[in-house]
Amino acid sequence: MGRLLSRYRSAPALLGPGDDAAMIAAPDGRFVISVDTLVEDQDFRVEWPSGVRTSGYDVGWKSAAQNLSDINAMGAIATAAVISLSLPRDTPLEWVEGVALGFSAALEQLGAGRCSIAGGDVGRSGEISITAAVTGHLSGAEPRVRSGARPHHVIAVCGHLGAAGAGLALLDQPASSGVSERPWSSDEQRCVDLQLRPEPPLREGPVAVVRRASSMMDISDGLLRDAGRIARASGVVMAIDSSALTFDLDVLRDAGERLEINPLNWTLTGGEGHALLATYASLEDVPSGWHAIGEVRAGQPQVLVDNHEPSALGFDHFSGV
Structure with a gap:
C-alpha cells in the first residue's frame, strides 16, 4: 500500500515507504496519534439505496478527513499517515487507485499539505475496510483536551x-x-x-x-x-x-x-x-x-x-x- 500511495504523493518522512516501518520526526519530543476505520456497509456503501455509488476516491478522502480532524482538534499539526486497506479479491484496480488519489487529494486540499504518507498495507477480506493512523506534533503547545x-x-x-x-x-x-x-x-x-x-x-x-x-x-x-x-x-x-x-x-x-x-x-x-x-x-x-x-x-x-x-x-x- 505504501508503494501505491507514494506514486501519488511524496513522503517527506525521515524514512518513508520501502522498509518494514517508517520513521517520523517528533519536533518537540512529543507526538499525538489517532486511528479510524471505515467499513463497508457500516460507514459507507459501495452502492447506496438512492443509486449513488461510492468511489474509491470518496473513501480515501473520507478516511483522510476524519483522521486529520481528530489531530486538528487536539491542537496539533498532522505530520504522517499510515494506511491499511482490506478488500475483496474482485475489487477493481481503478477503485483501489482511487483510494490513494482521494487520500492524497484530501491532504492537499483540506490544508494538511505537510502530512506525509509514510506507508501502509493491503490485505484480502470479504468486505472493504480502510484504517488510517495519523500522527501530529504540537509545536511546543499544550494539547486541547x-x-x-x-x-x-x-x-x-x-x-x-x-x-x-x-x-x-x-x-x-x-x-x-x-x-x-x-x-x-x-x-x-x-x-x-x-x-x-x-x-x-x-x-x-x-x-x-x-x-x-x-x-x-x-x-x-x-x-x-x-x-x-x-x-x-x-x-x-x-x-x-x-x-x-x-x-x-x-x-x-x-x-x-x-x-x-x-x-x-x-x-x-x-x-x-x-x-x-x-x-x-x-x-x-x-x-x-x-x-x-x-x-x-x-x-x-x-x-x-x-x-x-x-x-x-x-x-x-x-x-x-
Whole structure:
C-alpha cells in the first residue's frame, strides 16, 4: 500500500515507504496519534439505496478527513499517515487507485499539505475496510483536551453542522421511492457531497486558536452527543441555544422539505461533518469564523438545548441511532 500511495504523493518522512516501518520526526519530543476505520456497509456503501455509488476516491478522502480532524482538534499539526486497506479479491484496480488519489487529494486540499504518507498495507477480506493512523506534533503547545470547559465559558463551533447528516438521509432514500423522483437541488447535492467527502475546518482550526480554547473536540457523532462528551470530561453542563444554530440551516432546507424532517434535527444530531466544538473563556476569545452557540454552566454533566434535556443525542456506533 505504501508503494501505491507514494506514486501519488511524496513522503517527506525521515524514512518513508520501502522498509518494514517508517520513521517520523517528533519536533518537540512529543507526538499525538489517532486511528479510524471505515467499513463497508457500516460507514459507507459501495452502492447506496438512492443509486449513488461510492468511489474509491470518496473513501480515501473520507478516511483522510476524519483522521486529520481528530489531530486538528487536539491542537496539533498532522505530520504522517499510515494506511491499511482490506478488500475483496474482485475489487477493481481503478477503485483501489482511487483510494490513494482521494487520500492524497484530501491532504492537499483540506490544508494538511505537510502530512506525509509514510506507508501502509493491503490485505484480502470479504468486505472493504480502510484504517488510517495519523500522527501530529504540537509545536511546543499544550494539547486541547475535552476536560478544560469551565462554568461561564462560551461554547462555539466551526465548520459544517448537519449537512453530512442530511446527505446520509438523502443517500439512504431508495431510488424508486416517491421522495426521490425529482433531482436533487444544488443544496441537496452539497449535503451529499459533504457526506461522501467531509470538509473539516483545518484552516480555521487550532493553529490560530489553540492557546485560546479551553477545551476542543471533533464533532463526528453529532453536536449533542459530542457536547455530552465534553460535559462529562469537564464535569459541567453544556447549554446550547438553538436560535444560534441558524448559520447552516439554509443548505439543509431542501432536504428537510423533501424528507419532511426539521433541518434543526440534523444540525443537532447529524454526524460525520467533522466540525470543531470548543469552549472559550469569553466571547471576545471566540475567533473569527466560529459561531458562539451557548454557555457552560455548573451542575451535573449533561447537555441542554434551550434549557431542556433533548430527546435524542445522535449517532451511537453500537445502537445505530
